[in-house]
Amino acid sequence: MEKLIEQFSLGLFVWMLVIFIGLILLLKKFAWKPILDAVNEREEGIKNALASAERAKLDMQNLTASNERLLAEARAERDTLLKEAREIKEKMINDAKSEAQAQGEKMIAQAKAAIESEKNAAMVELKNQVSSLSIEIAEKVLKSELSNTEAQTKLVEKMLGDAKLN
Template identity: 70%
Template sequence: MEKLLEEFSIGLFFWQTVLFLALLFLLRKFAWKPILNAVNEREEGIKNALDSAEKAKLEMENLQADNQKLLKEARAEREVMLKEARDIKNKMIEDAKGEAQTEANKMITQAQAAIESEKKAAIAELKSQVADLSLEIAEKVVRTELSNKDKQLKLVETMLGEKSLN
């Protein structure tokens, strides 16, 4: 420090000060403006980027809310469709049961009618066979009764006697 004070020169100090002020003037005129402009542009760019990021964040939140809303609506619609499908299935089952019951009742009625007609046919055939057997038996009885002449005369007299009584 002493050495600086011993070698100090006012002329040199003046010229250094003039050169320093000129350098400051030149820097201010030609360097500070571009540097400040670059810094301001960078600051604007950062602000714009932050604003864009904030807008993107808000848009993303809106999209997520819309997605949640759409998912909720889709789930509700799916539930409605499943309920309708279950209702249609139950209706089809009930209709099928009703048709089956109707068809079963119809078949039972037809079977009962068929049984009744078969029963009547069987009774008619049985009556026919009984009548045929009765005729055969009566014919055999009459043959045996009328095979003898005395018996024939006695039968004619009995019939005539019954006829006159009536």
């Protein structure tokens, strides 16, 4: 250290000081300002990126809440539509059952009416056949009985006797 002090030159020191100050001024003018501006720009960019990320996070939270609300609404609407569809299905089934029952009762009534009509027609036909047979039998019996005169007289007297009783 003593050696440095012994070799100290004031002229050299001044020149070094001038060069150092000049270098600092040059650096300040040409290097420090651009470096500081770049650092400040980077800091502002980072701040803006953080703010954008925070806004995006809030937007995502809002969007998620909105999506959940829409999903809940869609589920409620789906449940309502399914309930309405079930009610319509039940109504259609009940209407179809009622209509089928009414049609069945109508067909049964028509069948009963047709059976009754056929029965009446058969009874009329049977009566007609019975009366025809009775007339034919009576005619044959009368022909055989009226073939002799004595039997005719007895029949007439019997009929007259029956007529007086009434």
